[in-house]
Amino acid sequence: MALADKFTRAPAPRIGRRTLADVAASHTFRLDAKQAEERFALFDKWIEGIDHFLLGDMLPAPVVKGAQPNYVDGLDEGVRVITTMAIQSLAIDERACRIALSVDYGTDSVRRPRADDVLLTVDGGTSIGKAALFDLDGLYAVDSHVAILRPVGIEPGLLVHLLASPLGQLQFQRSESGASGQTAVTEDDIRRFRFPVLxxxxxxxxxxxxxxxxxxxxxxxxxxxxxxxxxxxxxxxxxxxxx
Structure with a gap:
């Protein structure tokens, strides 16, 4: 069986069993039925049996999200804001960026995307888990639904593909929480993502x-x-x- 198929979601069982010990093993202590899915247990067994790393070990700087800007429709010039809709197929669609007159980049412009930053959508239901490498010239910003990851010790392009791979998407699906339509993954969740060492x-x-x-x-x-x-x-x- 191919690795991608091994962790594919199966039809929901009529009865799922999960012990309090299983719940206690999670950093979130989530009493969530989906945590009992067999594919998550299979992933844990597989990843723990091979050489792997925690994503947090590759992210020495805090994960930052953009401030929500005030958009002005009809502008041709200004700051281009990368939204969840602009991140598609592991790339940034400049045509889908919105325009703002000005943006709060925070202290030392920490919220301004830089070359080789990994941009990641972290909330909004089906929009969660889209990644892209920032490689654009000019003045750009990200909105409050997009996080900026600045990896050290791993090639940024490789990280983009790991996050977009079935291994990454499995962990987004496992970590996603919140009310319907308002779900999100947290920085703590992302830092605990595990991937094989290559x-x-x-x-x-x-x-x-x-x-x-x-x-x-x-x-x-x-x-x-x-x-x-x-x-x-x-x-x-x-x-x-x-x-």
């Missing part, structure tokens, strides 16, 4: 392979979209032409 050579191979696969998949998606559009054109060609 040699430099293995990490390079893994990144090369997944980037090539994603580029191929994107090309196939574009091909499929073009073919579908062609099909609709052919379909409409059978109708009378509009004047």
């Amino acid at each position: 040699s430099d050579e293995a990490a390079t191979r893994a990144l090369t392979d997944v980037r090539a696969a994603r580029a191929e998949a994107q090309a196939l998606r574009k091909q499929a979209e073009d073919r579908e559009a062609q099909g609709w054109t052919e379909f409409l060609s059978e109708f009378p032409a509009a004047d």
Whole structure:
């Protein structure tokens, strides 16, 4: 069984059992039914049996979130604000950024994204767990739903892919808490994420392979979209032409 399949969510059981000892082993003490899912126990057993690291050990600086700016619609110039909608497919969509006249970057501009920062969406239900590497020029900010991670000891691009991988998404799903539609993951949760230790050579191979696969998949998606559009054109060609 592939590693990604091993931790896939199974249909919810009719009865889930979890002991108080299991609850006590968690830093959150959550009495949450989803914590009894078998995939989480399988992940724990697997990760504890291999050489791994805590993400918090790679984040010596505090995780910071942006301040919520006052947006002004219709502006062409100002500070571009990276929102959850702007982080898509491991990249930042500049077209989806909003514009603010000014932004509170905090003391020493700690909330201003810098080159090689990892941007991570941390609340908003299905928006949680999207990651991207900040590599843009110009004046940018993040809003209050996006956290800035400044890793040390791990290549930022590798961290982006680890967070986006099934191993990262599993841990987001496990840590997410809150009312429906208002869920979030906390800095404490993120710092306790665990990932396998990879040699430099293995990490390079893994990144090369997944980037090539994603580029191929994107090309196939574009091909499929073009073919579908062609099909609709052919379909409409059978109708009378509009004047």
